[in-house]
Structure formats: C-alpha cells, structure tokens
Amino acid sequence: MRARVRERVPVVVQSGGRSRPGARALWLGAETAVTCGVLVLLLVVHQLWWTNREARAEALDQVRVLEREWDISPEGESEGESSGASEVESSGGSEVESSAGASGAPSVGSSAEASPGASGESGAASPSPSAAFAVLRIPRLGLTVPVAEGVSKRGVLDKGYAGHYPGTASPGSVGNFALAGHRNTHGEPFRYINRLRDGDEILVRTRARSFVYRVDLVLASTAPRDVGVIRAVPRSLVRPSYGYSAPGAYLTLTTCTPEFTSTYRLVVWAKLVSAR
Template identity: 50%
Template sequence: MVTVRRLLVGFVELAVTVGLVLLLFAGYELWWTNRAADAGARSTVARLEREWQAGAAAQASAPPGPGGTGAPAPGALAGGPLTVGGPSGSGIDRMSRDLTAFAVLRIPSLGIVFPVAEGVGKQTVLNHGYIGHYPGTAMPGQPGNFAVAGHRNTHGEPFRHLDRLRVGDTVLVETAGWIDNYRIDSILPQTSPSDVDTVAAVPHSALHPGGGYGYRVPGSYLTLTTCTPDFTSLYRMVAWGHLVAAQQRTAS
C-alpha cells in the first residue's frame, strides 16, 4: 500500500512538473518570441527609415551627374542593403546582428509595418519577426513576382491578420530609393504547401485553376504567403497584387 501511494505521489509530482514546463514553453512561444521579434523588427524599420532619409537628403543636395539626377531605377536598392540589430549589447541585437533587411512592407488597412530580408528560413529570417523574400523571385518594383512569406503566429507574427486583407487593399514596399504601390487583386484562403506556382514569375494556383487566383500574363506582381489555419502549418494562405505606381523617395 505504501509503495502504491509513493507511486501515485511521484506520478502527480511528475505531471505537475511536466505541466509547468509546458506552460512555460507556451508562454515563451506566445509572449516572449513575439515581444523580442517585434522589438527587433521595429528597431530595424526605424533604422532603415533614418538611413534612407539621410540618403535621399544627400542625393537631393548633390549636383546632378552626367546622366541627370543619378537617381536609381525603380526597385533598385540604392546604397545597398543594411545589416541591422537592436540596441548594442541587448538580447535583440545578439538575435539579429547577422540579419540583413533591404525593404519595409506596409499594409495600411491592417497596420502592418515590418522589415523584409532575403530568404524564408525560420531560424535565419522568419523567427526574427521579419518578412522573408523568396530567393529567385523578383525584387520590389521589378518585372516578375516579388514573393514574400511571414509568420501568422509567434515570432512577431507579421501576417497575424492577413485573413482580413481584402481585394483592393494597398500594399507599400519601400526600399532605399523607391516606394512601390501594389493593389491586391485576388486572395486564396487555403491551398497546399505543394502549390508552388503561387510564387512563380507569373503567379497562380495550379491546384485551384478555376478560381481566378493569380495571373496568366507577365507583369510586376506581389505575392504574400502565410500558414493557415492559426497555430498550424498545414496549409498556405496566398494573396496577390500588381504594381500600380512607383514613387521615388524624396527628402522631407
């Protein structure tokens, strides 16, 4: 009887310990990763804006070159990408010091303002609260498909409310020299991760050919992707837009 009681007590203690560990892990995933990644992303956006504004001011005050103003072509990364991190010596800085951001993506209707870096790896890009650019797809403002991915849950969750996006909404992609304005044309609520044509140069859904999802002719496009439903990676949600305007950055 004593042995059974000890076993029961041991089992209860083990269950309580496991429960506490799971609770701490859930708190880490749902709160701390969001806090750290969001802080790092905000710091990055602020730093990029300062850098770009300084560059625009310097360009405005410089004499024109032989070819005119010397302004970069739309979509070009004037001045090159910027390697960023949080405050020196902080945990955010150690997390993101090797991460390079080259753009800022804004969706005014959703309040989304996040930096964009090259690659869609979780550990290298997405888990830092960044939106990731699919390697091999077009750069902002260029012909082809500027395709990106972002977390829907945890680690800054930049695309947490992407399901609230609507056809006609505006997406702004800012780089050092230009602000590219895209208009959302179609949204695919759910598809398989194997539906790889969603990020093709002429993006469309090969698994949902009759739904009018994506495009059929070449152009300058934007593709936004994230996991769905919430807290899973079973499927992908995809939204597509086309470039409607490109505005050169000017000093304010």
C-alpha cells in the first residue's frame, strides 16, 4: 500500500503597509541630506563660476564705455598692450574703503569704511562714489579692469572692478594711489597679483593722461587692519621693514590672502615711472 505524500504549499504572509518609524526617519534624513548637498553645490557653482562670468562681462563693458567716451581706439590699445606698451591715460579721483571677507581690500576699518590716516595729494576733484574713472591694465596677468571710486562690495568690488580707496592720491599724483580688488569670486581681478615681480609694469589710464607704474615691493601677508600700507607714504605698521620712508608717486594693490579666505592681506607696491 502506497503511502500518501502530502504536498505542502508555501504560504507567503505579507506584512502590513506600515513602515517602521526608524526606517522612515532614515529615509527622510537621506532625502534632506541629498537636497542640502544639491543646494550647496549650486551655491558653490554660483559663487565660483556665475559671479565671475557676470562680473567680468560687466567690467569689460565698462572699459569699452570709458574708452568710447575718451575716443580711444580699442584696436590701437590692444596692440600697445600686447607689445608691452608702457603708457595708459589717467585722470584724477580718490577714495578709500576697506572690506572684509573675500573682497580683497584690507579691513582698515570695516567693509565700506573710510581709512583714517590714508591720505593722498590730489588736486583733481574726486569722482562720484562708485563711478568708474580709470582703466587698470597689468600686461603680465593679461588683466584689464575699470577703476571705480570707493571699495564698497556691492557698489564696486562685486562688479569685478578695482576700487580706489577714498582719501588716497589720484593716478600720477604724489602720494599713494591705492586700489582694492577681489581675490576670488565676482570677477576676481586681483587673484594672481601674487605673481607680480619687481619691474613688472602696471598701466593706468583716464580721460586726461596715461601713467606707467613699475612694481617695486610685494608684502605677501599682513593684518587686515594694517592701514599703513595705503597711507601717502606707504609702510606696513605690522611689518615696518616693508614700505617707504620718503614721499613719492606710489600705486598700491591690495587683496585677501590666502585664497578663499579673508584672514590676511596681500599688498603690491609700485612706483610711477612715466606719464604723458
């Protein structure tokens, strides 16, 4: 007699639709982390790419506007620049400010604040605040940017301009023609001024005249509130061995250092060598 074999059919029991609270919280946490990561990435792209793109375009447009107003041929200017021409026109103007953050300006006070003790000797009337009045060119860096009065972030530096410290000398004048610019973001015109060396030319042009300065000293790092670097006779108050002891026609470039920080300030000094 054959034994009967019973076949058992497996039964799959599905759990209810409820998820465990821990798993749900983990899922929400992962979604939040991904969303935050995307937002941070977009912010970084905006700061490091989009602001540079916009600011550079606006700055170059302003250079063209100034040159048209001065009736200067862009073709002729390009030829002079590529061949190492050493002349640029310049007209009066003076103003000072400081900026914290990645503005590139030393914090001689606080952002957009005038620097006490920074004075220049300028017989020309000062341009209107935030108004572009000169063009700065640095052949070694391939840099061409407008110079505007003041160093406020919103009104000047974030446009990709070099900002003229209020109270410092006008271009070509005896005293210190002091400028600030962003090291990173918003056009970052002064990003590579650390590459400048003794003898490099810096050209400044305004409606009236052209000036050529020659790099003389580089102060790799100083405190944000070292106002001595933009005084009429520039000398660091933090590192007194850097600077000058006699009046002259100086140009000062300031920006933040190290890159992507505002911890210290990088300073480049140049002396006037010719004008026409």
